[in-house]
Amino acid sequence: MNLQPFQQTGTASRPSQASNGSMIVALIKSLRIAHWIKNLFVFAAILFARKWNQSNAWIMTISTFISFCLLSSAIYLINDIADRNSDRAHPEKRNRPIASGQLSITVAGISAGILLLAGAGIIAYLSAGLYEPTRHLAGLGLAAWAGAYVVINLAYSLGLKNKPIIDVIIIAMGFVFRAMAGAEAISVITSPWLVICTFTLCLFIALAKRRGEIISLGEQASQTRRVNYFYSPTNIEHMLAVSAGLAILTYMLYCLADQTVERIGSANLIWTIPIVVYGMFRYYCLTLATKKADPVEVLLHDKVLWVVGIVWLLCIIIILQWGSSSVVKGIIQ
Template sequence: MTSSLVKDYVKLIRPSHWVKNTFVFAPAIFSLKLLNSKELFSNVLAFLFFCAGASAVYVFNDIHDRESDRNHPIKKNRPIATGRISVRSAWILFTFLLLVAVGLSYPMNSYVAAITASYVVMNLFYTLYLKELVVIDVMIIATGFVLRILAGIFATNVHLSNWMLLTTFSISLFIGFAKRRHEIVSLGENASDHRKVLSLYNERFVDEMITVTVATTIIFYSLYTIDPAVVAKFGTANLVYTVPWVIYGLFRYLYIIYVKSEGGDPVEIVIKDWGIISSVLAWFVSVILFLYIK
């Protein structure tokens, strides 16, 4: 296998998008079990299995969308769309990743295996049909992040506040609608050629959804930090001081969407924009200091 072909396979499974699966670690962080070696090991395994499942979904998506991807200014360069990786080879890779994600996770934790399988099945239906349903398409994406949280909950056998689940769902909706906006703006009249559901959206509606989901994310996370049960659990009320980092991160994302006219790939924004990186790091360090170092 040549180095260029290896790069194509790596591009196909999208390892840069595995950053989304770090949501699996949230329950351990907010249950004071991040430093527990046994729980951390279970979390790492759940993370790896979810990465395999997510990559299987990416491969399936690229197989199914190879024709429409050829009409996209960026996605036309994907390995399957260009023909550098054959459809047959892609199906073999999909099967292997699925076996790793579900088959290997089952002996470790049947609940994690079930959640991973649910994520894969949900996204297969998304690729085949649900992505053509207005609003439902974005809600499916957001549900995927909630499933990541649930995988972390069952991997470490902990409880997480419902406020955190709502926060996860809300911020995922925000990112999803931001991506739809970028597609509408960047593709213009050809938007529906790439994704049919885009013909059912318009900028005004998506902008309203972005405004609502930003607001609910801030509200849900703020309510989480001041929830009496959360304060009692951690023995500190200082978690509320992490709210400004969340607000800055969201506002920075809005700046990227409306001023820099970006937002097509949220992963690229998260790993490349220093404003977002700084807010995430500041938030993470603050959480660790307030919860683990008292």
């Protein structure tokens, strides 16, 4: 800054304050708070385990959600540091604070470290109360899955994102670990259906994101993300079709599984299948029509998908709570 050597003290500090203010804004932007919506997967267990009337379960789940928000923001900062050069070649990502120089690598790195420690601290505190030598993983499953989430995402940021197919599998597994951590937080045994349904759904979403990048960027796609050299409109459409089919099929099988019917007391969960099919197909069509690669951006800007999600959630709650009542139990046998 070209400050005059004999400026008054009151005015000399203003540029510094503006710079600090801009850096704080840039840091907040880099945390990608809108993407915290992805961490809602930790609430899956409290929903399907029907523990929504237990205050302690809510405290544990919300605390886990907060910890994953801190951990995921730390990962975003690390990823942006690693991607700063390739981001500068992207028409939109070049405006990210680290790529554009609004946020220094030093500040971003220190902030990432603080967020990792804060998130890990919450997990450690919660895990201390869950410790039980006779339980699986000695009751430390929450710490295990949170740690696995951090490890695979660091591996992704530092190199595995450049490995075709492995990149989208890691993204999907990140959601699986969120859901499993949510189950461990309330001491619920993780259902294999939770793992399979979450994985196939999020694999579909990850592939749709890659397809969006290829369509919107064309030849630039491989320059901004090296792994995109492998994906083409043809092969990624095939993978999308397979992953969408798997996601719908696994959800249907979950709804019809003997274990599910026995636990709920009826097979009425099948009435939610059309809602899931509509939601997935609409999301697929939106990514084609809008050419948006970011699933969060698609979700936040489409009110219909929000309505679909709310309707599905309400149906799930109603069926889990009253699906075994004599009035509706005999509808589907």
